[in-house]
Amino acid sequence: MLSTPERNQEPTWLVIIRLLRWHKPEGRLILMIPALWAVFLAAGGKPPLPLVGVIILGTLATSAAGCVVNDLWDRDIDPEVERTRDRPLASRALSVKVGIAIAIVAFFCAAVLAFYLNPISFWLSVAAVPVILLYPAAKRVFPVPQLVLSIAWGFAVLISWSAVTQNLSQPTWLLWGATVLWTLGFDTVYAMSDRSDDKRIGVNSSALFFGDYAPIAIGIFFAGTILCLAWLGIVIQLHLVFWLSLVVATAGWVWQSVRLNQQDIPNSAYGEMFQQNVWIGFILLAGMIFGSF
Numbered sequence: 001m002l003s004t005p006e007r008n009q010e011p012t013w014l015v016i017i018r019l020l021r022w023h024k025p026e027g028r029l030i031l032m033i034p035a036l037w038a039v040f041l042a043a044g045g046k047p048p049l050p051l052v053g054v055i056i057l058g059t060l061a062t063s064a065a066g067c068v069v070n071d072l073w074d075r076d077i078d079p080e081v082e083r084t085r086d087r088p089l090a091s092r093a094l095s096v097k098v099g100i101a102i103a104i105v106a107f108f109c110a111a112v113l114a115f116y117l118n119p120i121s122f123w124l125s126v127a128a129v130p131v132i133l134l135y136p137a138a139k140r141v142f143p144v145p146q147l148v149l150s151i152a153w154g155f156a157v158l159i160s161w162s163a164v165t166q167n168l169s170q171p172t173w174l175l176w177g178a179t180v181l182w183t184l185g186f187d188t189v190y191a192m193s194d195r196s197d198d199k200r201i202g203v204n205s206s207a208l209f210f211g212d213y214a215p216i217a218i219g220i221f222f223a224g225t226i227l228c229l230a231w232l233g234i235v236i237q238l239h240l241v242f243w244l245s246l247v248v249a250t251a252g253w254v255w256q257s258v259r260l261n262q263q264d265i266p267n268s269a270y271g272e273m274f275q276q277n278v279w280i281g282f283i284l285l286a287g288m289i290f291g292s293f
Helices: 012-019 025-042 049-073 096-114 119-141 145-165 170-201 206-235 240-260 267-290
Strands: none
Touching (some): 049 096, 119 145, 145 170, 206 240
């Protein structure tokens, strides 16, 4: 008598892809964007191609490590949240030991790439590691954990800018401020989809902290981003294409702020707005590149 074959399980390599979130590229791209902003602006639109490659690979390795660390911290919380319950560590598709091993490999890859950078950029990369490791803990003890994530995002600017110039100047900090505020904005949007689950299990988020005023706070963060980018454009004398891209970005952020103030927004809308910020970031990148010539 022939036995019935067991249902095929998901291949391990696909589970690892999901752990690293490489099946959701928007989350990886949105970290890469401010790093590319910095490297192109610092180099006047013409950075060395090997450095651009190192920055791209470095952001992929770092964001992968960050995702695994986050899931290790949250492996007992994620099953209680609709959006995250199927993550590999939450669903026990991968063991904690495998997760730790993958995190170590990802950090090792990022470290190897960091050795290509100059000493300032290298030590900034080292300084970013504790922020990445501790962000998940911030959700448990700090009322606005997205601020910690935003600071981690800001390191992408500091590392990439100093990789070109070997220093941090006023334009660097203007771009850092824009990145921190932008991240606070789009990640608060993203957190709004989890508000009911986060409140039930006792996890902090900026969406819960600002409550009914979250759409206003997001609008203020985006407005601050616009002001920092405009100030930056004046300081380093960017040309017309940059200002056109900033107008397009401003229109996108205004539209999102208006929509967030509407009643009965479906949960799917928050993820869509997060993805729209990826496109906004790339539009600004194009403006920065061509506005530098």
